[in-house]
Amino acid sequence: MDRSRVIDPQKGLDALVRELAAAGYRVVGPIVRDGAIVYDDVTSGSDLPTGCASDQAPGRWRLRIDDEPTRFGWTPGADSWKRFLAPAHQEVLRIRRHDGSWVSEAPPPPDRPLALVGARDCELRAVAVLDRVLLDADRPDAQYAGRRRDTFVVATTCGVPSATCWCTSIGGGPQPHHGFDLRLTELHEGGHRLLVESGSELGTEVLGRIPGRLATDVDHVAAEAVVARAVEHLPPRLPGSDLPALLAGSASHARWEQVAQRCLSCGNCTMVCPTCFCSTFDDTTVLTDDGSAPVETVRRQHWASCFELDHSNLGGVPVRATIAARYRQWLTHKLETWPAQFEVTGCVGCGRCTTWCPAAIDIVHEAGVLIGADDRSGAGRREEQP
């Protein structure tokens, strides 16, 4: 069977989405809603954006829509696939009083596996990070495992990196090389089309059912040019793999207090981060009809943030009581300590934390200051404006 084919950006994508739905997947992909790109259920290829582009800078994300037929000319918004694999709120346990003790019940796993359509390399690496944290643990996360099981991934080559992207500096790039079943690359030169390449046997099977033609050398060369152009837009910023060692002595750096003057401790960066996994478990208890005794407890999990004051509570008092301490925890966890914890880097270079920071704090610029490096991109210079 063919491992790479060329499909029509409208009809081909539509056929792919319908094929995945027919194969029993819950198909999730990018859609335009409230002036932004978000991920949600899609039922046809036409649900995916057309003619959309996005402008990004520290503290700024704007959608542009024009008459072009482009399908993947945007970079991701605040949303990430984390929301589907480790939802912001979920029930994890229901415990009911029974005969002097209790019985407990976990919610059933989802009835359909997920198909993620349009995932970038940074996003696939983020899923791999979550897999490492939540599945490769001594005690795997049962909820995550249920949602993650048999995920079908349609990746896309990122042809238009934004000003806050820095994936090539931290182990990634515009084109995914593993972790997908199918990979789309949108081509414009020589006719608008999608090159679809298979990364798994299942991907090849699905690809065989999508109308299209065999890919030729011309298509592959055009795809390489897309990648090369994207890389040109991603100048090296910091030596990502060296950051753990370079940041190791930074705990008492004066910069933490300086950034704390601007940081609102709002937690936006941690909410949009596709790898942030911190969470809180809350028990909600239902009383008997007369209110005299608790009869059932529902344990729910929700995303937490190291910027929350009670995140580090010890005996009712926060250990990280200052914004400087909390910002230090955030940055050093992402860029310094994560590999020691999970043997992968915690940042995938997607730039969301910088884009969605209301104070336009650029994590790369801050890290550059901390290690005394020259960050030539200038992406963090907004802070110098009045």
Add this chain to the structure above:
Amino acid sequence: MAALVEPVVGGIDPLTPVPHRVVAVDRETSDVVTLTLDPLSEVLVPALPGQFVMVWAFGVGEIPVSVSGVDDAGRFALTVRAVGPVSNAVVAARPGDTLGARGPYGTAWPIADAKDRDVLVVAGGLGLAPLRTAIDELGGGGPRRLTVVVGAREPDQVLFTADQRRWRDLGVDVQITVDAASWRWDGAVGTATDVVARLGAAHDIAFVCGPELMMTSAARAAIAQGTDPANVWVSLERNMHCGIAHCGRCQLGALLLCRDGAVVRWDRVVELLRERGR
């Protein structure tokens, strides 16, 4: 992508509190009790000295508690001070009540490393609880010499006085000191660190548990007496919330203390403790 693990379906979720019957409640001090829990169904793996469990009071919540005693029948002891809503509910439990527990979690005191060596144990306040089973094991033979320094706020806050008599009978050098006392107290007054600083003898290995500042000063005092920093072990605490390294809340630098602690080597954390707010 292929599935990496089979999801837990119908099995026991790692977050499920396992029901235990409270079979004994021993009052240690005015606000500290030791509860003995007996499994009602599933039996937890016996805790190693220094490990903790997550204890759950139905309708109230869950807290991490060090295991202060174990037996062969799956029973274990928890020594708890009433501080917040959950610990107050746990302390208020009566024999016959049901509490949940899951675990045990975390690292243990390196008991095997203490064999045939001079061992120093330093405990401040409730810090004696996670050291109790360690001293029980060490006191039964193993170390060449065993010195236990116990610090408490006041004489009536000293924990496990019956155990201390038993340890002394086994040849353990137990030294008690209190921060403040009336004229009735004929023992030492001062901090545990003061006692360590006056020992006048180097120990090969030291286990230290108590408030963080006390551990810091006691560890330094032990090192000043000649203990190698790589042989000093402390038990650190952050916000242990899930116990299984999923929730990210017990971080201290690169450590997830529910997984990589609570018992850690001093030389691996000394830099982390130097800076406040980590």
